[in-house]
Amino acid sequence: MTYLDVEGGQNGIVSGKDMTLKLGFEKKNNVVVNDLVVGIVCLNNRQEHCFLLRNDVYKQMFSVSSNKGYIKIKIPKLPLGEGQYSLDVQLMSLQGAHQGSYDWIEHGSGIDFYVNQGDFYGTGHSGFPSSASMFLDSEWDIVTE
Numbered sequence: 001m002t003y004l005d006v007e008g009g010q011n012g013i014v015s016g017k018d019m020t021l022k023l024g025f026e027k028k029n030n031v032v033v034n035d036l037v038v039g040i041v042c043l044n045n046r047q048e049h050c051f052l053l054r055n056d057v058y059k060q061m062f063s064v065s066s067n068k069g070y071i072k073i074k075i076p077k078l079p080l081g082e083g084q085y086s087l088d089v090q091l092m093s094l095q096g097a098h099q100g101s102y103d104w105i106e107h108g109s110g111i112d113f114y115v116n117q118g119d120f121y122g123t124g125h126s127g128f129p130s131s132a133s134m135f136l137d138s139e140w141d142i143v144t145e
Contacts, residue, residue, distance in 0.1 A: 015118030015127070015135065019078045023089060024070045025103075033102070035095045036062040038071055041088040042080070044133040050080060051134070056094070079135045080115045081127050087111040 013019050021040070027033070040053040053073065055062065062071075089111065091102040105111055117126045120135040127135055 012116050013078065013113055014116045015079075015081055016077055016120035016122075017118060019075045021073045021075070021087070022070050023073075025064075025068070025091065027064070027067045030067065033064045033093055034061075035093050036064055037092050037094055038062075038073070039090040039092065040073065043086050043088070044080075045084045048133065050085065077120070078115065079120065081120075081133055081135060082115055082117040083133065084112065084114050085133075086113075 023038070035056075037054060037056045042050040042052075044050050053075075088104075088106050090104045093102070119126060121127075121137075
């Protein structure tokens with residue numbers, strides 16, 4: 001597996017905007033891989049886990065017969081604050097005759113990226129990147145009695 005690209009918009013990767021990650025793969029044999037699982041862990045510059053993505057959690061399983069291609073992961077409205085991040089990525093199969101880990105890119109292996117300051121909430125406020133790495137949508141209300 002090779003890291004191909006992390007894409008944002010014209011201004012690079014921006015908090016609150018879509019981000020696309022591309023991971024290339026090349027199989028060494030002609031075996032069809034069923035139930036391919038892609039696991040991605042994002043870490044901030046303090047080595048804290050920000051999020052975990054796995055296609056099997058979305059019930060979106062892949063069967064790969066081609067020997068070469070890439071996996072494309074789109075993260076809409078990236079919830080990360082401004083700063084440096086890295087990704088750990090693992091390709092594995094959890095079922096069948098070819099069960100096990102196929103490849104693993106761990107921290108420090110080149111999937112590093114910088115998220116530029118953005119306006120996640122669309123309010124003109126960029127948040128507090130030194131206080132927290134993530135933004136979450138939420139709904140606020142005051143209930144009086």
